[in-house]
Amino acid sequence: MAFLADPYRFIGRHCREQHTEVVQTRLMLRSTLCFTGPRAAELFYNEGLFLRGGAAPEPLRATLFGKGGVQTLDGLRHRRRKAFFMLALAPERVAALVRQVAHEWDHELGRWAQQDQVQLYEALHPMLTRAVCHWAGVPLPPAQVALRTAELVALFDHAVGPPLRHLHARVARAALESWLAHLLAEARAGRVELPEDSAAAQVALHRDEEGNVLRPRIAAVELLNLLRPVVAVSVFIVQSAHALHLHPECREPLSESLLGGDMRWAQAFVQEVRRWYPFFPAIAARVRHDFEWQGYHFTRGRTALLDLYGTNHDPRSWEAADEFRPHRFLTRKPGAYDFVPQGGAEPHAHHRCPGEGVAIALMMLSLDWLLHRMRYEVPAQDLGLDMARLPALPHGGFVIQGVQALP
Secondary structure (H helix, E strand, O other), X not given: OHHHHOOOOHHHHHHHHOOOOEEEEEEOOEEEEEEEOHHHHHHHOOOOOEEOOOOOOHHHHHHHHOOOOHHHOOHHHHHHHHHHHHHHOOHHHXXXXXXXXXXXXXXXXXXXXXXXXXXXXXXXXXXXXXXXXXXXXXXXXXXXXXXXXXXXHHHHHOOOOOHHHHHHHHHHHHXXXXXXXXXXXXXXXXXXXXXXXXXXXXXXXXXXXXXXXXXXXXXXXXXXXXXXXXXXXXXXXXXXXXXXXXXXXXXXXXXXXXXXXXXXXXXXHHHHHHHHOXXXXXXXXXXXXXXXXXXXXXXXXXXXXXXXHHHHOOOOOOOOOOOOOHHHHHOOOOOOOOOOEOEOOOOOOOOOOOOHHHHHHXXXXXXXXXXXXXXXXXXXXXXXXXXXXXXXXXXXXXXXXXXXXXX
16 A cells, blocks of 8 residues: 555655665565666666566556566576567658657647647547557557547556556556457458458467467557557656746757757757656566566566666656756766666567667657647646646646647
C-alpha cells in the first residue's frame, strides 16, 4: 500500500533514509529487493545474475505487457524476439509513423478548434490509435476507433489502480488479443491481405528460435507491444506541453532549434522531459543464482526492482537533479545506466525499450505542433503532477482552450 501511495518515490526515499542503494521490503506478499542508482542499474542488466521470466507481477503481465511477450523472455528467445522489434522500429519505419501521426494531428486539430476546451491527454488517444494502426497495417474501421482506443489506453492507464479499473484493463487485454489473433490467423490463411512491409505482416511471419511461427495469441501480444506504446506516448506529449507552459523561457530556443534545423536544443528539451517527469516507476527481474552485492545477499528466485524514476533523479549522477534544466543535455550524452526513463543498457541485446526512438520522434513532432502549428491558451487549473497516479500526469490531464490552427 505504501508503494502504491507513492510509486515513483518509494524506493528512492527508503534508500536515502537507510543510506544505501538497496532496501528489502515485501511487495504483493513477496520478499523484494529494491535498488536505485546507476551502479544498481548496471547490476540489474547483468544477464548472468538476473532473469525476466516470471519477474513481473501477474497483474502487469495480464494487462500492460501480455503473457508470453518479449518483456518476459531471456537469452536466445529474447534476442530472437527482440530482433523483430528492432526491424519493425528501424529509422525509416519510425519516420513513416511520424508522418502518419502528423497527418492525424492535422485532421484532429479541426475538431479541437470547435470545442470550448480540450483535455489534451484524452484528445491525443484516438489520433494516435488511428495513426499506429494504419502504420502497423491493422485494419481499423471508423466505427471501431472509439472502442479500440479505449481498450489500448486501458492497458497502460488502468493496469495499476482500483479493482474495477484493473478489471477493465484485463477485459481490454483479452478483447484486443482476440481481435488481433483472429486478424493474424486470417492473414496466414490467405483470407486477409496485410501490407507487405507492415508490422502486422512481419509479426504474422515471424519465426522463433526453433523456426516456428508464433502462436496467433503470442503474435497478437507482440503486435500490441507495438500499438500500445505509441498510444502511451500521449503521456510524454502531455508532459512536454506541461513543461512548455511552466518554463516559457524554453519556448524561444526551442522554436529556433526546430525551425533552424539544428535540433540539439530541441533534443535536449525532450531528453530532460524524459528524465525529469515520471513515466514508469520501476522494472522487475528475478535473481538467477545466489550472490552478494553491497552487503546484501541476493537469493535465487527473489524478486528485484530497479528504481527508474529515482535513478533519473539521483544526485550522484545529476547536478540539481530535481530541477528542470534542458541545457544539461547540450554538453552531456545520456548514459546507459544513469538515464533510464524506458530502461537501461543497450536495446539490441538487453531489455531496454526498443521504442525510445518512437517516443523521441513523436515528442519532437508534438513540440513543432504546439509551438508552430496551433495557438491555444492554458486556463487556470491544477497543474501539479499526480504522483500517486500511474502514469503520473497533471491533475485534470492538462486542459487547453481557444485552439486555432495556424497556417
